[in-house]
Structure formats: structure tokens, C-alpha cells
Amino acid sequence: MKVHAVFVMSLCAHLAAAGAGAGKEWTYYLGDLSRTHYSRLDQINAKNVEQLQVAWTFRSGGEQQIQCNPIVVDGLLYGVSAERHVFALNAATGEEVWRFVPPDKQAMSGVCRGVQYWASGRDKRIMASMGHSIYALAAKTGKPVPSFGVGGIVDIKKAYDREIGELHVGSTSPGVIYKDTIIVCTRVNEAKPAAPGDILAFDVRTGARKWIFHTIPHPGEFGHETWPPEAWKMAGGANCWAGMSLDEERGIVYIPTGSAAYDFYGPDRKGDNLFANCLLALDAETGKRLWHYQVIRHDLWDRDLPAPPNLVTLNLDGKERDAVAQITKSGHVFVFDRVTGEPLFPIDEVEAPASDIPGEWAAPAQALPLKPPPFARQHFTEDLVTDRAPEARAFVLERLRRARSGPAFVPPSFEGTVIFPGFDGGGEWGGAAVDPETDLLYVNASEMPWLLTMYDVTEGAGGLMQAVGARTYAQNCVFCHGIDLKGDPLREFPPIQDLRAKFSIDQMCALVRDGRNRMPSFAFLMQEEIEAVVQYICGLEAAARETGSATPVATPLPVERWFNHTGYNRFVDQDGYPAVKPPWGTLSAIDLNGGEITWQVTLGESPELAAAGYRNTGAENYGGPIVTAGGLIFIAATKDEMFRAFDKETGALLWETKLPAAGYATPCTYMIRGRQYVVIAAAGGKIGSPAGDAYVAFALPAAK
Ligand code: HEC
Numbered sequence: 001m002k003v004h005a006v007f008v009m010s011l012c013a014h015l016a017a018a019g020a021g022a023g024k025e026w027t028y029y030l031g032d033l034s035r036t037h038y039s040r041l042d043q044i045n046a047k048n049v050e051q052l053q054v055a056w057t058f059r060s061g062g063e064q065q066i067q068c069n070p071i072v073v074d075g076l077l078y079g080v081s082a083e084r085h086v087f088a089l090n091a092a093t094g095e096e097v098w099r100f101v102p103p104d105k106q107a108m109s110g111v112c113r114g115v116q117y118w119a120s121g122r123d124k125r126i127m128a129s130m131g132h133s134i135y136a137l138a139a140k141t142g143k144p145v146p147s148f149g150v151g152g153i154v155d156i157k158k159a160y161d162r163e164i165g166e167l168h169v170g171s172t173s174p175g176v177i178y179k180d181t182i183i184v185c186t187r188v189n190e191a192k193p194a195a196p197g198d199i200l201a202f203d204v205r206t207g208a209r210k211w212i213f214h215t216i217p218h219p220g221e222f223g224h225e226t227w228p229p230e231a232w233k234m235a236g237g238a239n240c241w242a243g244m245s246l247d248e249e250r251g252i253v254y255i256p257t258g259s260a261a262y263d264f265y266g267p268d269r270k271g272d273n274l275f276a277n278c279l280l281a282l283d284a285e286t287g288k289r290l291w292h293y294q295v296i297r298h299d300l301w302d303r304d305l306p307a308p309p310n311l312v313t314l315n316l317d318g319k320e321r322d323a324v325a326q327i328t329k330s331g332h333v334f335v336f337d338r339v340t341g342e343p344l345f346p347i348d349e350v351e352a353p354a355s356d357i358p359g360e361w362a363a364p365a366q367a368l369p370l371k372p373p374p375f376a377r378q379h380f381t382e383d384l385v386t387d388r389a390p391e392a393r394a395f396v397l398e399r400l401r402r403a404r405s406g407p408a409f410v411p412p413s414f415e416g417t418v419i420f421p422g423f424d425g426g427g428e429w430g431g432a433a434v435d436p437e438t439d440l441l442y443v444n445a446s447e448m449p450w451l452l453t454m455y456d457v458t459e460g461a462g463g464l465m466q467a468v469g470a471r472t473y474a475q476n477c478v479f480c481h482g483i484d485l486k487g488d489p490l491r492e493f494p495p496i497q498d499l500r501a502k503f504s505i506d507q508m509c510a511l512v513r514d515g516r517n518r519m520p521s522f523a524f525l526m527q528e529e530i531e532a533v534v535q536y537i538c539g540l541e542a543a544a545r546e547t548g549s550a551t552p553v554a555t556p557l558p559v560e561r562w563f564n565h566t567g568y569n570r571f572v573d574q575d576g577y578p579a580v581k582p583p584w585g586t587l588s589a590i591d592l593n594g595g596e597i598t599w600q601v602t603l604g605e606s607p608e609l610a611a612a613g614y615r616n617t618g619a620e621n622y623g624g625p626i627v628t629a630g631g632l633i634f635i636a637a638t639k640d641e642m643f644r645a646f647d648k649e650t651g652a653l654l655w656e657t658k659l660p661a662a663g664y665a666t667p668c669t670y671m672i673r674g675r676q677y678v679v680i681a682a683a684g685g686k687i688g689s690p691a692g693d694a695y696v697a698f699a700l701p702a703a704k
Contacts, residue, residue, distance in 0.1 A: 020313075020436035021629075026072040026668040029114040029174045030431065030624075033246040034311035037433030037442075037626045039669045043676035045630035048700055049645045049655045055677055055699040056094030057660070060087065062693050064517070065664055065685030067111045067172075067429070067623065070695065072670040073139065078115050078126055082683050082693040084108040086115060086128045086135070088142060091679075092672045094697060098142035100128075100135070103153075107131035109515055110170040110187065113243070113429065113665075118177050118204050127204065129171035129184050132156045134202065149207030156184060159200050159209040162233070166523035167195040173243040173308075173429065176253055178284035180204050183253055187241040190302070191475060193524060194261035196232075197239025199280075201287055211287030215239065215257055215275040222289065223274030235269055237261035238276035242429050243308035245324070246284060247338060253284040254311070254324050254338075258304030259296070264412050264452065264565045267359035272297040279309060279326050279334065281341060291341030295328060297363035300355070300411050301452070302423050303329050307431030307624070314439055315593050316344060325434070325592060327427035327443055330408065331376030332369050333590060345371035345595050355411035357454055357563050362411045371595035375427075375588040376445045377580075379407040380420040380571075384580050388614060392573035399571070400579070403451060412454045412565065420580070422450035423568055430624025430637060430666055435648060439592045442633055442648070444603055446585050446620040448578050449571040457562045469536030472529045474564055476522060477537075483566050485537060490570065490687050492518070496537050508534045577606070578620075585618035585638060587625065589651060601651040604638030622686055624666035636663025636680050639689050643667075643680055643698075661685070661692030675699050 021038035022031040031037050044052065060066070062082030070079035077091035084107065086100040102108055107130040115128040117139065124139040125148075133155060136148035144152025156171065157164045168189045175183040182204040188195040199213040215238035216231065217224040227235060237260040245254040260269050260276040277296040282289055296303045309326040314335075322338040335344045348368050355362040377384065385396045404410050405418035425446055432443040457474045480493040487495040499508065509530050515521030522530065571579040578584050588600040604619030621637035628634070632654070633646040641662045645655040661684035669678045678698045685691035 022670070024671045026070070026670045027117060029069055029071060029116060029243070030308065030666065031626065031668070033176060033248055035243070035245045035308040035431065036310060036312070036436060037431070037624060037666065038435055039626060039628045041628055041669055041671055041676050042630035043671065044628070044632065044669075044678065044700060046632060046647055046654055049632060051700050052655060052657070052678070052698045053701055055697040057697070058089055058094040058096070058695040060693045060695060061085065063685070063691040064683065065111065065691065066681040066683035066693070067113045067665050068681050069114045069666040070668055070679060070681070071115060071117060072668065073117045075672060076139070077679065078117070079681065079695060080112045080115065080128070080130075082685075082691070084112050084130055086126065086137060086142065088126075088139075091670060091677065092675070094695070100137055100142040102130060102133065102135065104131070104133065106521070107133050109517060109520065111172050113173040116174045116177055116182070118182070120205075125204070127177065127182055129156070129174065132169040132171065134171070134182065134184060134207070136204075136207070147206065154202060154207040156186065156200060159202070159212065160195070160198060161212060162196060164195050166521070167193060167236070168520055169195050172241055176244045176246040176284070177204055178246055178248065178251060178253065181210055181284060183244060183284065185241055185243060186239050188236055188239045188261070190237065190259075190261055190263045191479065192236065192262045193234070194236025196236055197257060197276075199240060199255060199282065199287065213282055213287045213289065216260070217274065226272040226274040228268065228270055231269055235260060237263075238273065242304065242306050243431070245308045245311050247311055247322070250339070251284045252290060252338070253282050254309050255280040255282060256305030256307065256309060256326060259299035259302055263302045264300055264454065265357065265360060265563045266298060266300065267361070269298070270361045272363060273299070277303060277305060279305060279324070279336070293334065293336060293341055293343070295326070295334060295367065297366060298361065300360070300362060301419060306425060306428050310432055310434040310441060311338065312434050312436065312439055312592060314344065323592070325432070325441060327432050329421065329423070329425040329427055331374040331378065331421050331426035331445055333372050333375070333441065333443075334369055335592060343369075345369055350408070352409040353406070353411060357412060357414075358561065360411070366409050368408065372590045372592070373597055375443055375590060375597065375600070376421040376425075376447050376586070378420065380405045380418045380449045380580060386573055386577065386579055386581055388573065388577055388609075392575065392577065395574045396571075396579040412452050414454050416451045416453040418449050418571060419452050420449040421446060422448045422570065424448070424620075424622070428622060430622060433625045433627040433633065434592070435627045437629070440598060440648070441590045441592050442587065442625050442627055443590065444585065444587045444621050444625055444635060444637055447580060447583055447618070448620050449580050451569045451571045453566045453569070454563050455566055457564045467532070467536070468529060469532035469534075472525065472533040473536050475562075476525070477533065478564065479567055488567065491568070492685065500538055505534055505538070508538075577609070582616070583618035585621045587633070587635065587646060587651065589648070599651040601646070601653070603635070604640050604642065607640055620687060622664040626667050626669060628669060634667045634669070634678055634680075636665070636667065636682065638662065639687055641682070641684070641689070643682075657698075659696060660694045662689040664689075675702065
């Protein structure tokens with residue numbers, strides 16, 4: 001698409017008004033509070049991008065994925081290491097200036113996608129939320145700020161007005177800071193029991209709680225009737241884990257929420273479940289709801305809103321409209337008026353099929369935007385089955401014919417329901433970039449089908465699930481370690497068979513109770529349940545049952561009929577490649593003024609297939625793009641470990657280079673002493689990629 005003269009003229013107004021995008025530094029997560037991922041820098045541009053060189057590499061320490069989008073303020077680059085230490089570097093040289101190691105281990109489990117900067121006079125802070133703690137660190141030294149919380153730390157869990165106990169709460173993405181108010185993101189359990197996804201705001205100076213917004217409304221609050229009357233006491237989820245955006249002038253925070261727990265079976269949450277799967281617009285000062293839009297009612301597909309929305313000023317029928325654009329895992333873009341919440345493109349109500357899982361209720365109608373068109377394919381039909389090899393095609397066809405596949409909203413089923421695009425999108429936490437010059441939105445997507453298969457926990461495996469250990473396993477562990485204890489190598493979940501040589505029973509119980517790295521803590525389970533689940537994975541429970549020797553462990557909870565899914569399973573062929581024809585990963589440019597896709601290209605490929613001549617397939621991807629005034633889109637995100645620059649007007653690939661590990665993160669760009677840098681975290685550690693710990697900076701050769 002060509003940049004029309006009108007756009008160029010209105011551009012100046014846009015940029016001036018909104019301060020859209022990042023200037024010399026990258027002061028905010030994803031560039032600015034509008035989350036445009038846009039930089040006004042143009043030293044690196046389409047003409048010279050090929051000359052980019054590595055300026056420095058920082059080894060952050062540890063060996064795990066890094067999803068962090070670092071920020072750059074006053075010459076320092078702030079990020080987190082593979083082990084979730086917060087650090088500051090000299091942004092020009094990559095030399096470490098300070099490092100903060102969280103004092104409690106819980107903060108180091110889960111990812112941390114970035115930190116925030118806040119300043120008032122000479123008080124300059126880095127705010128990092130990790131685990132269930134918020135840390136206030138002096139920006140210059142990394143020392144905790146004693147006036148914040150207790151010794152610089154606030155325990156998010158203590159701010160709820162409902163008993164949270166040992167339930168998991170972990171902040172993985174930065175929220176926003178509005179004036180003196182910090183609003184945090186939380187990840188909670190997706191199975192039951194789970195903490196509620198209430199939105200919490202704190203005084204950034206003192207750490208005192210300022211407000212709480214109940215995403216599972218209490219009696220008398222708007223939306224309470226979209227749940228069973230007592231649900232607010234027990235139900236969980238409806239949390240914002242993915243990040244937020246802020247209209248600073250208006251003081252409105254935009255909050256995308258995820259599904260209610262348990263994700264795939266909701267007999268105990270009959271109703272639409274406000275404010276799960278919503279775009280929420282709240283008054284940032286008070287937490288008062290201004291408007292909301294629910295994208296999925298009574299979610300049964302884990303369709304969390306996966307990324308902070310992009311705040312843009314559109315040009316619709318010659319009129320400027322301040323808009324908010326929200327991408328989804330399903331590959332849609334919803335566009336609303338920022339103040340009123342009015343949809344700016346028509347949204348269709350579609351009939352949705354009923355569920356035949358006993359006890360389940362599926363919403364009879366769901367919403368789908370008519371414009372822009374989806375940026376990922378929607379319906380896995382037989383003509384989309386892989387053509388990679390005849391055996392692959394036969395293998396997939398056989399499975400597909402036994403499964404349920406539909407355009408959208410086919411409920412979970414015992415035969416297996418095809419989720420396409422999959423549980424990780426479509427769109428994911430990498431989010432979208434928007435160029436305020438053209439109102440083009442750039443979004444990367446995966447096109448991997450997944451299979452959602454349900455089974456009866458209480459009856460499954462010939463009644464075995466009646467046993468406490470087996471049931472505890474099914475409700476808490478199966479998602480990661482698999483029905484057969486074999487784990488999931490693609491997601492780096494280890495097998496847990498034959499562990500007796502490695503651990504004593506007590507050590508295993510401690511591990512389950514406390515968690516370790518990405519293995520969550522299960523301290524909310526009863527001690528009997530922990531012991532029983534450990535006996536189950538060691539095969540002791542079954543052995544005891546067979547010989548009838550051991551006394552069965554007392555059942556601590558009444559056994560109600562319950563259905564689980566068998567795991568987050570990608571739908572792949574017999575060699576592990578996607579069951580669907582390429583593209584498997586894409587990068588799209590969507591014109592938000594016209595509501596059309598301007599271009600779409602494949603993103604990444606599989607090196608071994610490419611070597612065999614099966615090229616340009618695209619690849620599954622995690623992490624987002626940035627767009628610059630230099631005419632470029634920078635993105636890594638793919639397993640082939642490449643970092644790429646595309647022409648933002650045409651989608652042409654202009655430059656690519658190999659990283660030390662896959663860059664499952666969003667880059668940033670900034671200028672110091674006249675030199676523009678582009679930095680990306682490259683630490684692999686997902687979907688079978690080797691793990692690392694690097695941040696790599698690129699720049700043009702230094703002027704002599
Ligand atoms: C969210 C995914 C997830 C869930 C749910 C989960 N685990 Fe894990 N588990 C992991 C990961 C990741 C590791 C590896 C941790 C590490 O790298 O230190 C692990 C490690 C383990 C280990 C140690 C394996 C070894 O060889 O060192 C055991 C035992 C274990 N898990 C048992 C359980 C049990 C029992 C449950 C349910 C109560 C459970 N896990 C639930 C992700 C999970």
C-alpha cells in the first residue's frame with residue numbers, strides 16, 4: 001500500500017498529539033503506553049539495514065527462555081535475565097551496571113516480560129513485578145526503595161479482598177503506571193482451584209493498595225448475574241496476564257482479560273462469565289469501569305485475550321477517531337472507539353453449537369468481527385491437510401476424520417475438537433505493532449492446529465481415577481506431564497517416570513509443594529493429596545491397589561463427576577510437523593482505516609525441511625514485532641533462531657541474521673550518542689529450542 005499524501009499530513013498531527021511511539025529511548029514496555037511498538041528512529045532504514053552488525057552481546061546468566069522487552073532510559077537498558085534477575089546495562093556497550101536478585105525464590109518462577117520506569121523529581125525507580133511480588137528498585141543502583149511496601153517489596157497476594165492462601169498468583173507482564181498508580185498484571189491457575197483475576201492497583205510511592213476491580217463481580221456489581229450466585233467466592237481466572245495499555249491524557253487503562261478457570265469445562269460457572277475474555281476500559285485513577293466488550297462468552301477454548309491492545313488514531317471516512325485495536329488468539333482484530341467502546345467495524349453474532357459434555361453449558365451465540373478479515377485461517381478442513389508427504393497426509397486425514405472441526409466455537413469433545421488457530425494463537429503475547437503514520441497494524445501469527453480432547457476424570461482409566469493420587473494428578477499435573485507421565489518435550493516439561501533413583505518420596509513431595517523453576521508450586525493441595533500424587537507417579541498407588549496390601553488413602557474431597565482435557569496437544573503429523581498445509585507462521589499488515597489486509601508473508605521456516613526443498617513454510621512463533629520510521633519491521637520469534645527485518649510497506653524480507661538462540665521476545669530500538677541500536681533477547685527454551693541467556697544488540701558500523 002502506498003502512503004497517501006493525506007495520511008502524511010495527518011501524520012504530523014497524530015504524532016504531535018499522541019506523542020505516539022518511542023523517541024530516542026525506549027522508555028516504556030513495547031515502546032510507549034499506547035503499545036504501538038513504534039519508534040521514530042530512522043538511522044537504520046531499508047537502504048542500510050543489510051549492514052547491521054552485532055554491537056554487543058550480553059550473557060545474562062541462566063539457561064531458560066527470556067520473553068523480556070527491555071526498556072532504555074537515561075542511557076541504561078533494563079531487563080531480566082534467564083533466571084529472572086533484574087539488571088541494568090550500559091545501553092551503548094552492554095556492560096552490566098547493576099543486578100538485583102529477588103530475595104524470595106517464588107519470584108523467579110514464571111517469566112517476566114519486562115519492567116517499568118517511574119520518576120518523580122530525583123526519585124527514579126524501576127518497578128518489576130515477578131511472582132507475586134512488586135519490587136521498587138532505585139534506577140541508578142538497583143537497590144530496593146525502602147519507602148515502598150516492606151523494604152521495597154509488595155506482596156500482591158495480600159491485596160486481594162478474598163482469601164487467596166496458597167493459590168498461584170504470578171505477574172508475568174508489566175501493567176501500567178498512571179501518575180502515581182501502578183496497575184499490575186497477574187497470571188493465575190488455569191485449572192481449579194484458581195485465584196480470581198481481580199485487577200489490583202497500588203500507590204507507586206508507598207505500595208499501598210489503591211483500588212481493586214473484581215473481574216468476577218461480587219453481589220450487586222455489574223455482571224454478577226453472568227455467573228452462578230455464589231461463584232464470586234470460589235471461581236478463579238478472568239485475569240489480565242498479557243499486559244495493558246494506557247490513554248494517559250484521558251486516564252483510561254485498557255485491560256485484556258483471559259478465560260475463567262477451569263478453562264475447558266465450566267459446569268460450575270454457567271453463564272457468560274463477565275469480565276472474562278473482555279477488553280475492559282477502566283478509570284486508571286479509581287478502577288471504575290467505563291466500558292467493556294466481551295470477546296468470548298463462557299470460554300471453553302482458552303481464548304484469553306493474549307496481548308495489550310494498540311491505541312491508535314484512525315482516519316475513518318475523513319474523521320479522526322481515537323481507537324483501541326485488540327488482537328485475539330483466534331486471529332481477529334476488534335476495533336473500538338477508545339472513549340465509548342463502540343465497535344468501529346461491524347461485529348456479527350454467530351450461532352454457536354451446544355456442548356454434549358455432561359453438565360456443560362455453551363453460550364448459544366458468539367461475536368465475530370466482519371472487518372478486518374481474520375489474519376489466520378479459521379477452519380481446518382480436509383483440503384487444508386498437509387501435503388508435505390503422502391504418509392503425513394494419510395496420518396492426519398485419519399485423525400481429522402475422527403475429530404470435530406468447525407469454523408469456530410466447536411465445543412470441547414471426547415473425540416477431540418480441532419482448535420485452529422491453536423491455543424497459542426493466531427495472535428499471542430508478542431502482540432501487534434502499529435505504525436501511526438499509516439495506521440497499518442503488523443501482527444505475527446502461528447497457524448498450528450491443536451487437538452482438545454476431553455475425558456472423564458472420575459471414570460477414566462477403568463475407574464482408576466477414583467484413587468486420590470490419580471485424581472490429583474489428573475486435575476493438576478496432566479496438562480504438563482501428560483497422561484502417560486512422559487512430559488512434553490516441545491514445551492520443556494520433563495517426563496516424570498522412574499524418578500525413584502533420583503529422589504526420595506519426601507524430596508518429591510517437597511518439590512511438588514514448593515515448585516521449581518517453571519514447575520509451579522502446589523502448596524494449595526492437602527498434604528494427603530501431595531503424598532498420594534507422588535505415590536501415583538511412582539506407581540506405588542497402583543501396586544498397592546493390585547495387591548490390596550496398602551490401605552487406600554482417605555478421599556479428602558467428595559468425588560464429583562468431572563471432565564478434563566488430556567493436555568495441550570498440537571495436531572501434528574507422524575513426524576511432528578503441523579497437520580495443516582503451510583503457512584505455519586505469518587506476518588500480516590492490516591490497514592485499520594480500511595479494515596483490510598494489505599499484505600501477508602510467511603515468517604520463518606524449518607531449516608531441515610528447507611534443506612530438503614520444502615521452503616517458505618513459515619513457522620510457529622512467540623514474541624512480537626516492532627516498526628520504525630526507517631521503514632522497517634524487526635522481528636525474531638521463530639524457532640529457526642533468525643532475526644529479520646521486513647520492508648513495512650511491502651513485507652519484503654530485507655535482512656536476516658542468526659541469533660545465539662531463538663528470540664522468543666519483542667525487540668526494542670533506541671539511540672545513544674548518535675547511534676541507533678536494535679536489541680533482542682535470544683534465549684530459546686521453548687518448543688524444543690535450545691535454551692540460552694543472551695541479549696544481542698545490532699547497529700550500523702560505527703562511524704570512523
Ligand atoms: C505448568 C506445568 C507443570 C505442571 C502443572 C506440573 N509440573 Fe512438574 N514440572 C514442570 C517443569 C517445567 C519441571 C522441570 C522443573 C525444572 O526445570 O526445575 C517439572 C518437574 C517435575 C518433577 C521433577 C522431575 C525431575 O526429573 O527433576 C516432578 C517430580 C514433577 N514435576 C511432578 C509434578 C506433579 C506431581 C505435578 C502435579 C501436582 C506437576 N509436576 C505439575 C512443569 C509442571
